[in-house]
Amino acid sequence: MYSREEIKQLKQLFWTKFGQFMALHASADGEKANWINYKTGIKHLYFRMDADKKLATIAIQWSQPDAGLRALMAEQFLQFKALLQDLLGEEWIWDMDGMDEYGKPICRIYTSLTGYSVFKEDDWAELISFFKPRIIALDEFWSSAKYTFDIFK
Template sequence: MYTKHEIKKTRQDFWTTFGQYMKPVPNADGSKINWKNYKTGVKHMYFRMKAERDFASISIEVQHPDEEIRGLLFDQLITFKRIFQQEVGEEWEWTSDSPNEWGELSSKVEKTITGVNVMRKDDWPKIISFLKPRIVAIDAFWANMKYGFEGLV
C-alpha cells in the first residue's frame, strides 16, 4: 500500500516527466504548448489524460452542464468521427451522457489501456508511449476541426 503522500508525489513526478518529454514537441500549428493542460478554446470541452494504478487513458470530454448544449457539442464530434478516426488511426470508445467521477454527466471519446500502473516507474515509458501519439493526433484533429465547435456554445 502507498500513502496518500507517495501517491501524490509519484503522480506529480510522472506528469512532470511527461511534460519534460513532450516539451520539445510543437502543436499542429508549430507553437509551444502545455500538453498536460491543453486548452481547447471551447468552454466545457477538455482533453484529459489519466495515469492511474490500473490503467491509463486519454479522452475528449464534453462537460457542459446544459444537457442540450452538451448533446449538441457531442453530436458535432460524432459528425467529425470519420475524420477523427483517420487522425488517431484507431477505434475509440464513444460514450454519451455518463456520470464522471464527480457524478456530473459528461460525454466523451476515450481510449484506455489496462495493465499499467503509474506507481511503477517501469511502466512510465509504456504510459508515455500510449499518451504521446494520441494527444498529438487529437491536437492535429483539433487544429482543423475546432472552428466547427466554437460557435455552438
Template sequence: MYSKDQASAIKQEFWTAFGQYMALQLSAEGLRINWVNYKTGIKYLNFKLEAGQRSASIMIEISHPDLAIQELIFEQFKELRNILHAELNEVWNWELHVPDAYGKTVTRIVKQLDEVSIFKKEDWPTLISFLKPRLVALDEFWNDAQYSFELFK
C-alpha cells in the same frame, strides 16, 4: 500501498516528466504548448489525460452542465468521426452522458490502456508511448476541427 502524500508525489513526478518529454514536441501549428493542460478554447470541452493504479486513458471530455448542449457538442464530433478516427488511426469509445469520477454527468470520446500503473516506474515508458501519439493526433485533428465548434465558445 502508498500514503495519499506518496501517491500524490508519484503522480506529480510522472506528469512533470511527461510534460518535460512533451515540451520538445511542437503543436500542429508549430507552437510550443502545455500538452498536459491542453487548451481547446471551448469552455467545458477538454482533452484529458488520466493515469492510475490499473489503467491510463486519454479522452475528449464534454462537461457542459446543460446535458442538451453536451449532446449537441457530441453530435458535432459525430459529424467529424471519420476525420477523428483517421487522424487517430484507431477507433475510440463514444460515451454519451456517463458519470465521471465525481458523479458528474459528462460525455466522452475515450481510449483506455489497461494493465499499466502510474505507480510502477517500469510502466512509465508504456504510458508515455500510449499518451504521446494520441495527444499529438488530437492536436492535429483539433487544429482543423476547432472551427466547427465556434458556436459553443
C-alpha cells in the same frame, strides 16, 4: 501501499517527466503546447489524460451543464468521427451518457490502456508511448476541427 502524499508525488513526477518529454513537440499549429493541461478554448471541453495503478485513459470530454448543448457538441464530434479515427489510427469508445466522479453528466470519446501503473517507474515508458501519439493526434484533429466549435465559446 502508498500514502496519499506518495501517490501525489509519484503522479506529479510522472506528469512532469511526460511534460518534459512532450516539450520537444510543437502543436499542429506550430505553437508551444501545454500537453498535460491542453487548452481547447471551449468552455467545458477538455482533452484529459489520467493514469493510476491499473489503468491509463485519454479522452475528449465535455461536461456542458446544458443537456441540449451537450447533445449539440456530440453531434459536432460525430460529424468529425471519420477524421478523428483517421488521425488516431484506431477506434475509440463513444460514451454520450456518462457521469463523472461527482455524478454530473459528461460525454467522452476515449481509449484506455490496462496493465500498467503510474506508480511503477518501469511502466512509464509504456505509458508515455500510449499517451504521446494520441495527444499529438488529438492536437492535429483539434487544429482542423476547432473552428466549428466556436459556437460553444
